[in-house]
Amino acid sequence: MAEIFGILNITTDSFSDGGKYLNPDDAISKGIELLQEGADWLDVSGQSSNIDAKLVTEEEEWNRVEPVIRYFVPKGIRISLDSFRPNVQKKAIEAGVRCLNDITGFTYEGDREFLKSYAKKYPELKFIIMHSHNRNIAKVKSNISPEKVIKKIQMFFRDRRNELCSLGIEESAIGYDPGMGFFLSEDPMVSFRVLQDIEILKLEFPQLMVSVSRKSFLGNVLGNLPIDEREFATLACELHLLKSKIPYIRTHNVLKLRQAEKIWNLCQEHE
Known part of the structure; x- marks a missing residue:
């Protein structure tokens, strides 16, 4: 059974739900809803990463996520922080976050030496x-082709794994997200090639996390389908991930995925 990371964006400009949960009470209510629907983790973000996102200050990013972290951590809820800034990551770990989900693969400028001491102090920490x-917020222009994408991802994962392990982080604590949509390319077939060849990545990097939820590449191949009409396309991809036994799936709609997972498992019982 996959562990599901329920997406909780506390931003003004996330592509799917920007502006909905800026109020701490609204964010907490959404977090409770995601947990009730079956989320294993809350993946909390205070900085959007889509192609139109604007960078907020580190202080603002932390102020957005802190109330949610402070509310859920004492209740034993597992929180993942979607952030690439070392100063925000430090504060989150100290507040009880036990997974860092970094869209730059821990390459963002700043001090990363803290990871060494924090990994030792908190051995349960996960690093995605x-x-x-482009190693940062998603951009439109990319030179990655469908034919080259798997090798490029493999090379990046190997490089980043080596650095994290050199800091004393156990390989078993490291997860890997291939990035999808504009993190790879504006060409939707690049993302579909990753899904087609997901077993190749999983063979070398079994701790895969994949998020296809409502992403652009789904809408693009269906006639520029609006974001709020991409749920069925999302679920089709997520069923493919379940079939491939991907251990971590990050999604907006936890309920639909849990329901689909239950039906999928019942259909496979005697196989």
């Missing part, structure tokens, strides 16, 4: 390395 063609 995400691949992106």
Whole structure:
């Protein structure tokens, strides 16, 4: 059974739900809803990473996520922080966050030496390395082709794994997100090639996290389908991930995925 990371964006400009949960009470209510629907983790973000996102200050990013972290951590809820800034990551770990989901793969400028002491102090910490063609907030222009994408992701994962392990982080604590949509390319077939060849990545990097939820590449191949009409396309991809036994799936609609997972498992019982 996959562990599901329920997406909780506390931003003004996330592509799917920007502006909905800026009020701490609204964010907490959404978090409770995601947990009731079956989320294993809340993946909390105070900085959007889509192609139109604007960088907020580190202080603002922390102020957005802190109330949610402070509310859920004492209740034993597992929180993942979607952030690439070391100063925000430090504060989150100290507040009880036990997974760092970094869209830059821990390449963002700043002090990363803190990871060494924090990994030793908190051995349960997880570190998600995400691949992106520009190592930052998603951009439109990319030179990655469908034929080259798997090798590029493999090379990036190996490089980042080596650095994290050199800091004393156990390999078993490292997860890997291939990035999808504009993190790879504006060409939707690049993302579909990753899904088609997901077993190749999983063979070398079994701790895969994949998020296809409502992403652009789904809408693009269906006639520029609006974001709020991409739920069925999302679920089709997520069923493919379940079939491939991907251990971590990050999604907006936890309920639909849990329902689909239950039906999928019942259909496979005697196989």
